[in-house]
Amino acid sequence: MLHVHFILRQISRSRKQAAIFVLGAALAIVTLVGVNGFATSIHRALLKDARTLHGADIIIRSNHEFSRALSNALARLAQTGAVAGARIWEFYSVVRTEDDQASLLAHLKVVEPGYPFFGKVKLRSRRDFARVLIGGQIVVAPEVLSRLRLKLGDRLHVGGARLTIADVVLQEPDRPTNFFSLGPRIFIAAADLQRLDLVHKGSRVRYIHLLKVDNPRHLNRLAHELEAAAEPGVERVTTFKTAESRLKRFFDNFLFFLSLIGIFTLLLAGIGIQSALNAFLREKEQTIAIMKTVGATGSFFTRHYVVVLVALGLSGTIIGLLGGYLLQVIMGLLLGDFLPENVKLIITGPEILRSLGLGVVVVAMFSFLPLYRLRDLKPISIFRKELVPPPKGLVYYLIAAALFLFFTGLVFWQVRAIRPGLYFVLGVTLLILVTAVLAEFVLRLLKRLRLPSLVLRQALKGLFRPRNATRSILIALTASLAAIFSIYLLECNLDAAFIKSYPPDAPNLFFLDIQPSQHLEFTQALGMDAEYYPIVQGKILAVKGERIDARRERQRRGDNLGRTFYLTYRNHLLQDEVIVQGQQLFRPDWDERQVSVMDTVAEIKDMGIGDRITFKIQGIALEVRIASIRTRTRESLRPFFYFVFPEDTLREAPQTIFTAVRVATPAIPALQTTITKKFPNISVIDVTATIATFARILKRLSRVIRFFTLFSIVAGVLIILSSISATRWARIREAVYYKILGAKAAFVKKVFALENLFLGATSAVLALLLSQTGSWLICRSVFHIPYRPFVYASLLLVLATVLLVLLVGLITSLAILRGKPDSFLREQTQE
Amino acid sequence: MNKPAARFAVTVLVLMALFPAGCQQDAGPEIEDHRPLDDGTIVAIGDSLTEGYEVAPEEAYPAELERKLRRQGYSYRVINAGISGETSSGVLSRIQWTLKLKPDIVILVTGANDGLRGIDPQLTATNIDAIVRQLKARNITVIVGGMQMVRNLGKDYTGAFARIYPAVAQKRGVILIPFFLAGVAGNPQLNQADGIHPTAEGYRVIVANIFPYVVEALKEHQAKIKKN
Amino acid sequence: MNMIEARQMTKTYTIGDRQICVLDKVSLAVPAGEFLVVKGSSGSGKTTLLSLLSGLDKPTAGRVFLEDQDITDTKEDDLAPLRNGLIGFVFQSFHLVPSLTALENVMFPAELAHDPHAREKAHHLLKRVGLQGRADNFPHQLSGGEKQRAAMCRALINHPKIIFADEPTGNLDSANGRAVLELLLEFHRERQTTLVLVTHNEEIAKVADRMVVLLDGRMDHGG
Numbered sequence A: 001m002l003h004v005h006f007i008l009r010q011i012s013r014s015r016k017q018a019a020i021f022v023l024g025a026a027l028a029i030v031t032l033v034g035v036n037g038f039a040t041s042i043h044r045a046l047l048k049d050a051r052t053l054h055g056a057d058i059i060i061r062s063n064h065e066f067s068r069a070l071s072n073a074l075a076r077l078a079q080t081g082a083v084a085g086a087r088i089w090e091f092y093s094v095v096r097t098e099d100d101q102a103s104l105l106a107h108l109k110v111v112e113p114g115y116p117f118f119g120k121v122k123l124r125s126r127r128d129f130a131r132v133l134i135g136g137q138i139v140v141a142p143e144v145l146s147r148l149r150l151k152l153g154d155r156l157h158v159g160g161a162r163l164t165i166a167d168v169v170l171q172e173p174d175r176p177t178n179f180f181s182l183g184p185r186i187f188i189a190a191a192d193l194q195r196l197d198l199v200h201k202g203s204r205v206r207y208i209h210l211l212k213v214d215n216p217r218h219l220n221r222l223a224h225e226l227e228a229a230a231e232p233g234v235e236r237v238t239t240f241k242t243a244e245s246r247l248k249r250f251f252d253n254f255l256f257f258l259s260l261i262g263i264f265t266l267l268l269a270g271i272g273i274q275s276a277l278n279a280f281l282r283e284k285e286q287t288i289a290i291m292k293t294v295g296a297t298g299s300f301f302t303r304h305y306v307v308v309l310v311a312l313g314l315s316g317t318i319i320g321l322l323g324g325y326l327l328q329v330i331m332g333l334l335l336g337d338f339l340p341e342n343v344k345l346i347i348t349g350p351e352i353l354r355s356l357g358l359g360v361v362v363v364a365m366f367s368f369l370p371l372y373r374l375r376d377l378k379p380i381s382i383f384r385k386e387l388v389p390p391p392k393g394l395v396y397y398l399i400a401a402a403l404f405l406f407f408t409g410l411v412f413w414q415v416r417a418i419r420p421g422l423y424f425v426l427g428v429t430l431l432i433l434v435t436a437v438l439a440e441f442v443l444r445l446l447k448r449l450r451l452p453s454l455v456l457r458q459a460l461k462g463l464f465r466p467r468n469a470t471r472s473i474l475i476a477l478t479a480s481l482a483a484i485f486s487i488y489l490l491e492c493n494l495d496a497a498f499i500k501s502y503p504p505d506a507p508n509l510f511f512l513d514i515q516p517s518q519h520l521e522f523t524q525a526l527g528m529d530a531e532y533y534p535i536v537q538g539k540i541l542a543v544k545g546e547r548i549d550a551r552r553e554r555q556r557r558g559d560n561l562g563r564t565f566y567l568t569y570r571n572h573l574l575q576d577e578v579i580v581q582g583q584q585l586f587r588p589d590w591d592e593r594q595v596s597v598m599d600t601v602a603e604i605k606d607m608g609i610g611d612r613i614t615f616k617i618q619g620i621a622l623e624v625r626i627a628s629i630r631t632r633t634r635e636s637l638r639p640f641f642y643f644v645f646p647e648d649t650l651r652e653a654p655q656t657i658f659t660a661v662r663v664a665t666p667a668i669p670a671l672q673t674t675i676t677k678k679f680p681n682i683s684v685i686d687v688t689a690t691i692a693t694f695a696r697i698l699k700r701l702s703r704v705i706r707f708f709t710l711f712s713i714v715a716g717v718l719i720i721l722s723s724i725s726a727t728r729w730a731r732i733r734e735a736v737y738y739k740i741l742g743a744k745a746a747f748v749k750k751v752f753a754l755e756n757l758f759l760g761a762t763s764a765v766l767a768l769l770l771s772q773t774g775s776w777l778i779c780r781s782v783f784h785i786p787y788r789p790f791v792y793a794s795l796l797l798v799l800a801t802v803l804l805v806l807l808v809g810l811i812t813s814l815a816i817l818r819g820k821p822d823s824f825l826r827e828q829t830q831e
Numbered sequence B: 001m002n003k004p005a006a007r008f009a010v011t012v013l014v015l016m017a018l019f020p021a022g023c024q025q026d027a028g029p030e031i032e033d034h035r036p037l038d039d040g041t042i043v044a045i046g047d048s049l050t051e052g053y054e055v056a057p058e059e060a061y062p063a064e065l066e067r068k069l070r071r072q073g074y075s076y077r078v079i080n081a082g083i084s085g086e087t088s089s090g091v092l093s094r095i096q097w098t099l100k101l102k103p104d105i106v107i108l109v110t111g112a113n114d115g116l117r118g119i120d121p122q123l124t125a126t127n128i129d130a131i132v133r134q135l136k137a138r139n140i141t142v143i144v145g146g147m148q149m150v151r152n153l154g155k156d157y158t159g160a161f162a163r164i165y166p167a168v169a170q171k172r173g174v175i176l177i178p179f180f181l182a183g184v185a186g187n188p189q190l191n192q193a194d195g196i197h198p199t200a201e202g203y204r205v206i207v208a209n210i211f212p213y214v215v216e217a218l219k220e221h222q223a224k225i226k227k228n
Numbered sequence C: 001m002n003m004i005e006a007r008q009m010t011k012t013y014t015i016g017d018r019q020i021c022v023l024d025k026v027s028l029a030v031p032a033g034e035f036l037v038v039k040g041s042s043g044s045g046k047t048t049l050l051s052l053l054s055g056l057d058k059p060t061a062g063r064v065f066l067e068d069q070d071i072t073d074t075k076e077d078d079l080a081p082l083r084n085g086l087i088g089f090v091f092q093s094f095h096l097v098p099s100l101t102a103l104e105n106v107m108f109p110a111e112l113a114h115d116p117h118a119r120e121k122a123h124h125l126l127k128r129v130g131l132q133g134r135a136d137n138f139p140h141q142l143s144g145g146e147k148q149r150a151a152m153c154r155a156l157i158n159h160p161k162i163i164f165a166d167e168p169t170g171n172l173d174s175a176n177g178r179a180v181l182e183l184l185l186e187f188h189r190e191r192q193t194t195l196v197l198v199t200h201n202e203e204i205a206k207v208a209d210r211m212v213v214l215l216d217g218r219m220d221h222g223g
Helices: A004-013 A015-054 A068-080 A142-148 A190-196 A216-229 A246-293 A298-334 A349-375 A379-383 A394-415 A418-448 A454-463 A470-497 A516-526 A550-555 A665-678 A688-726 A728-740 A745-783 A791-818 A821-829 B004-016 B061-071 B088-099 B112-116 B121-137 B155-172 B200-227 C046-054 C076-086 C102-112 C118-128 C144-156 C174-191 C202-207
Strands: A058-062 A083-097 A103-111 A137-140 A155-158 A161-171 A185-189 A206-213 A236-239 A509-514 A532-543 A565-569 A577-581 A594-598 A612-617 A620-632 A643-645 A656-661 A683-686 B040-046 B076-082 B105-109 B141-145 B175-177 C002-015 C018-031 C035-040 C061-066 C087-090 C162-166 C194-198 C210-215 C218-220
Touching: A004 A015, A004 A298, A015 A246, A015 A298, A015 A349, A015 A688, A058 A216, A068 A083, A068 A206, A068 A216, A083 A142, A083 A190, A083 B155, A103 A142, A103 A190, A137 A142, A137 A155, A142 A161, A142 A665, A155 A185, A161 A185, A161 A190, A161 A688, A185 A190, A206 A216, A216 A236, A246 A298, A246 A349, A246 A418, A246 A470, A246 A688, A246 A745, A298 A349, A349 A394, A394 A418, A418 A454, A418 A470, A418 A745, A454 A745, A454 C102, A470 A688, A470 A745, A470 A791, A509 A516, A509 A665, A516 A532, A516 A656, A516 A665, A665 A683, A688 A791, A728 A745, A728 A791, A728 A821, A728 C076, A745 A791, A745 C076, B040 B061, B040 B088, B040 B200, B061 B076, B061 B200, B088 B112, B088 B121, B105 B121, B105 B200, B112 B121, B112 B155, B121 B141, B121 B155, B141 B155, B141 B200, B155 B175, B175 B200, C002 C046, C002 C194, C018 C046, C018 C061, C018 C194, C018 C218, C035 C046, C035 C202, C046 C162, C046 C194, C076 C087, C087 C144, C102 C118, C102 C144, C118 C144, C144 C174, C162 C174, C174 C194, C174 C202
Parallel strands: A103 A185, A137 A161, A565 A643, A594 A620, B040 B076, B040 B105, B105 B141, B141 B175, C035 C194, C035 C210, C087 C162, C162 C194
Antiparallel strands: A058 A206, A058 A236, A083 A103, A083 A155, A083 A206, A137 A185, A155 A161, A509 A656, A509 A683, A532 A565, A532 A612, A532 A656, A577 A620, A594 A643, A612 A620, C002 C018, C002 C061, C210 C218
């Protein structure tokens, strides 16, 4: 039986605590809903982006005409309507103007109607691609016009056909998947394929089949089916999810980051709810004790308080949901331009149900344990305000285990994958355990301190109040700060690794195959500063006297020493390189030949300074000694070399020279024409369009990431604030006593400030340690990107945290400092 | 391990060398040891077709050729001087370096990368001519491996390209293999998945194809020795 | 000289929309060294009277003087030295600082006053009240009587001229209560402090120099 009046009274009697609890729960839910809602929409948007990048769900590639088995499988699927397909033939050809005066190596893409299934081919005329690309007409890249001096409507010899240039392509959705191209793009309709007379035995053609899947859920099954039919090693079946590309890795990392934020938010929300709950229950202890003295059974108030708390939790959840919705509406208005266009800021129905259920269950689970522990309590121990030794029986551990399992389940739900989920749970558990151990350690250390000043002593003693929550506050604060710091550090690192590797001055024009004899002339013709990279091909014969067995090396996962390496020579470090071992690139005190090695390759065979490597360069063996080990400070589009030799060692070896520069788009055609005319052997590769696509997507993602980071940081800070203020009642009493005994406001202020300083600084420093370690681990082992500690930003984080905690502490104690002690005294007495 | 930038750089460089170098080449001891066998040294100059992209070093054509020569009783060493991705301009640039190997006979198979990059056949012709001239000047017996371009480049281009080799051979009076990849090009069984690079089996076919021309060169070389 | 003086002191509280008058125009003068007992039934305003006299709260109307100095509008910070040195408090519910041990609680006011001998003085006082063995215990480890004795020591350590004691025996059994009261009186006599004691204890009331009775917030002069 439930006693409704009792429940209502319980809520209305301690309105303040109830309100804090409801707000805590609400805030947690707002954050959870906000982050999850966003994560869902952005996940969807990302997948859409990934799909656009490939123009299809399933992509099949081969360098030969498709095998009969695969063709049959494709036909079968097309017949059932499970997929829609479009074939593509990609190859180079030398196209000529109608008057045969000029020719150009072009990258042809012959496409069937339907291409692209996702994304759009943007034309200069803004017309629909499918309507422009019909038999007899072609769509060309702007360079085709500029380099051949043609205009729209002119005709071009392509193989055996004469085709009319109908439009200019500005953007090709699946461009980044074929990053480099030796010639500008020409789109041709499949209807003209026969007339071209270019695809034969003895032609080099990339056969591509794009598929759009009718039901996205069948994607993997269909892909597997096709893979089974495909000839292994020749016909490659990939989906937009599995296709490897630089962006794909970024997408993966980004999605992982999102779920990381989700988990951290869950953690923060849990901490928020728990501290609000603790404050509420502490307030209720007296009531419970009194009820027991008048004969209430343990199960009576367990039952009733669970209802009270669930009612409160439910209202918190509902407020949270409303808040989350409002937040999204407001953010949608504020950030309309800022967010990617296809991210919708609407919470879905399942999301609401999910959050609602989550809120209630979390509150119920959290409240059951403390209530269960209270039921076995002797009332007198509460009256006496004694330290309550918590009775921990089997049930206690069972419930604790259930709580743990529940959160593990939540994590799996959030991550939706077993292994990362497991890592998360282990990681978070470890985080809390390590935090607890560190907190304990610091507290013990502090307890031993003998301080000269009264203020300092009082502040320190405040941390060790009996029945004080210092330990749990410290753990909660450290854990949540560690989560926030980690999010921030990871964001910085993702940004540095991916976004910043596409700076506005990233090179967009690559010149390959410059001969040493052309170097000087080329430099003059180029007319701008550029780093020239001589390239010498070579293999490794032996490392540290041990022969490299190429066959065995090949078995190695990742990079191996059995392959051909591109060696270079120079006597200086590049901008983005630093030496990690050794004093300088080369040792002037060594008479031997030397080499500088990149750290990533040195790791393969544990090479160090002074070790010897034998190279074979064009049949000539060359033994060199490692003089330094380098690393790259950031990932970027700039070329790098594993092995750098002193100039005099390799200058005479067979080599070509390579350079990459940034050229403004309008100046490209002229430069390209000049160079190819003057140095016909030099290939010029223009990656402007590709880089533009990359940069556009990455810029959008970086905004989203930044926004997310900010959002979760703000929410986290609010949760921390609410949990700090939830514990303020314990401190008020002390402030009043100090005042009665004749302490001035300044004294009380100082004691509190110092106490908060201890708390804030300790937890911030611990959190920084934890988050640096955690972020480093995640960057290296999950993201596979170099890690930067962002020292100054980290210090700033600590400083900001300490200031914030100080400020909050001060604000919550202002009323006591200004007011007369008596009113507070009465509150205490009438407990 | 899977560093994106590393992959990127590899891509750049791979592109530079249109045919990326194989992953499992070993330096056979015969390459380290440059002392000629009794009869003389053959240097195979060329690109990935010579170097042996994605096949074991002993499966590439120079090694296969040396074995076949030995079986037939010729004690010639065949040195693999192939550089993946190299164009005819590259060969011309390094010819002095290659001459350090002191070849008696050179098999020159270059130009494929020129064609794949759409480089004007005129330039390729000039380069090959200059290379042959320099070799001849050193009294080296030269075999020029003829090459044909993939048909997707268009008849005009492939026609002009195919004419380069007979023209140079005729002009300089050197031995010509009409088409180095005869019977191999375009056959999926003899080529790797990329459709361009021969398999070990493909190289055996190639060696069988070119063997008569090599024997012709050996005779020319031995005649030269006798003259001296 | 009057140590304490109240003139027409009124205190009203607002609870909801109701105004409750707890003290109504109370005037009172306590000469130095006097032992005054305040009596009255529960809710008659005794605790409020004590709070106002000692400056822990501010009257709604009227004025309060300590040592002829008007403290009615004195700022909190300027009251601090008075609370530290002039006044000692003993409360019904002890109000010991929970984070400090018995010794530290007693020392604290002296430490605030920068007394270099705080520790010795505190030890001395604790010994005097029989708590030398409990010096390092925290309040929650002490019994009610022990707590009150510690609180008394704390009130006395800076040799205040006035001691306000608000039903100091209210939470104690009679034996403990008696002991505490005797201690208070001992100190009063020994140091000639002014003692304002709120109590129901008739025996003690008889020993007092004077007794005032509060009835519904007014001084009952008839008693």
